[in-house]
Amino acid sequence: MGQVSGTILRREGWELRLAAEIRAWEGRAFVWGAADCLGFCRATARAMIGTDPIPDLPAYASEIQAAKGLVRLGFGSIADLIDAHLPRVAVALARRGDWVMGDAAGALPGAMGVVTGRQAVHLAERGPVRRPVLDAEVAWRIG
Incomplete structure (x- = not known):
């Protein structure tokens, strides 16, 4: 891993x-704290840059536990947490591997996703779903 x-x-x-x-x-069902949208994004970042851009998150097994964990860390939302660790970029400038947040069919509202080109992959109940990147509300740069 290099740094500039x-x-x-x-x-x-x-x-x-x-x-x-x-x-x-592919085919992994959504499970809070084990296979959720943020875990998916963090896994792709580790693959690309060799490190987790959001380390040391407390364990959680439900949406309520995840929300309580964010509050304990001093954040009001997942977006606030990510903003503390990664730079935002305009959605139109998001490139492959960057993270986006937005509604995706079959996924929870405000689901995190990973840009793969014109589409982003979001983790939904039955596994990854694809959505146009430009449908996202916000994006963050990975590496």
Whole structure:
């Protein structure tokens, strides 16, 4: 993993690791704290940059536990948590591997997703679903 003036860089071969990580999540059902949208995004980031951009989250097994954990950390929302760790970018400038947040059919409102091109992959009840990136409300840069 390289770094330039505090910015974590994507590792060589990140494209293949990103694609492999997304494939590994195919068919995985949504489970709070084990296989949820933020966990999916964090896994893709680890594949691309070699580290978790949001380390040390408390364990949770439900939406209520996740919300309480955010409050204990001093955040009012997942977006606030991510803003504390990653730079926002305009949705139109999101590139492959970046994270987006927005509603996705079959996923929870405000679901996190990973940009794969013109589409973003969001984790839904029955596994990943794809949505146009430009339907997202906000985006964050990964590496």
